[in-house]
């Protein structure tokens with residue numbers, strides 16, 4: 001029996017022509033205060049597709065131009081090729097107009113996009129009439145073990161992940177010692193590693209000191225240099241976490257200089273995402289980029305407890321002005337209005353290392369209680385904090401406080417503590433976040449992985465298509481695909497290893513799907529449900545999701561940045 005996805009033809013046509021029928025169910029089932037969905041964003045005039053680095057138009061397109069038909073000679077070669085994906089609508093990742101074309105794959109490489117001779121032999125053909133054919137999605141901010149099954153990623157079309165985030169190198173290790181181990185393993189998706197600033201700070205002996213010595217600094221720089229030479233794509237920072245929060249500006253500039261020399265990127269979990277502190281945090285990142293010459297990138301862009309489109313516009317203006325001054329700054333975000341992290345995010349610095357929590361509790365209890373009360377209230381109150389870890393999993397802070405018959409700040413102080421839980425925080429405003437998503441500087445990430453307790457790890461990329469393309473028509477499919485492929489590749493530098501575009505000579509990471517069938521099924525109560533709707537996922541030329549079914553085979557690769565020869569460290 002022909003699969004159900006075959007019926008998609010007219011639906012895709014409708015989506016291309018008028019933006020879809022909007023009949024998708026919403027997967028969100030948050031048990032706690034849910035931001036009410038605003039009316040669909042009004043469609044601005046569609047500007048031309050964005051360029052990744054130059055200051056682009058203010059919003060990404062909401063509609064795609066009609067598909068073009070390629071001209072030029074039909075592909076024909078003597079030998080059979082491995083795979084032909086026939087008759088699909090190709091969104092090649094560049095943001096250019098879609099085209100009706102066949103995609104020819106031989107080995108691990110795309111050998112042609114366009115017309116194919118009727119006589120061309122192939123070991124396998126996939127009929128893609130009426131379906132979208134795109135590059136595999138690239139997740140700019142991923143968590144998890146590189147060698148896990150990573151079906152969470154594959155089921156939503158992610159074929160490349162960026163590991164080593166938030167200042168923590170992959171497995172909290174040096175890239176140059178981690179990479180040889182990974183080379184011996186089988187990977188389900190392609191993995192691009194980053195040096196973690198926090199990892200390096202610890203390795204250099206600076207730990208939680210606020211005043212790193214010259215020796216600390218030169219050790220950190222050396223660590224970064226060596227990992228870049230070993231193929232890391234850049235450096236990540238986690239300035240809201242320990243030990244990243246102790247980093248000085250001088251230190252951040254120093255560790256960014258080798259990144260600039262290697263043409264890498266700094267990905268930053270900034271010092272704050274709070275409404276009243278994010279602009280200062282952004283200035284710090286922009287200064288780091290300006291003084292070092294490195295490209296800088298905001299991880300999981302959001303404004304915690306900020307509200308409204310105008311707030312988003314102001315923040316985006318801040319980013320745009322930096323770009324106009326020559327700092328190459330970009331951002332990624334996940335399409336959800338709750339964040340997820342450890343409860344330490346609501347605790348004050350004085351209750352965290354190197355200070356002893358037990359002593360703080362004893363000697364500064366009133367001060368701590370006041371801080372927590374204000375902080376949590378500022379973040380939407382105890383109803384907006386939903387625990388994802390035991391023993392309070394599935395309950396809000398308000399519910400736990402009621403059950404225990406005491407104020408929520410006492411629950412935080414006595415029953416939990418700064419390291420005692422993780423939670424989802426319903427702290428984002430839909431209008432604000434949606435405006436960020438529409439910006440041409442902003443790309444997509446999961447900020448999740450196979451062990452996520454937030455639905456984003458299993459749903460982010462599917463949700464972009466399901467909700468923001470098909471249902472709300474906030475982005476055209478071509479614009480969304482660009483944000484999830486070609487633009488992301490260019491931001492990291494993965495275009496150097498031919499990832500992120502459907503083009504002759506590029507790596508055969510390819511998706512075939514009906515956009516109206518893509519469904520993010522994970523939610524806050526059940527965050528680990530696989531997404532649906534990818535008919536075929538091809539990784540390095542091998543079909544790993546076949547007619548909707550995930551295969552056991554692992555076809556991913558470790559992706560290392562080709563280091564410029566003259567930059568190689570002779571001491572390696």
Ligand SMILES: [Zn+2]
Pocket residue numbers: 166269299300
């Ligand atoms: Zn982060």
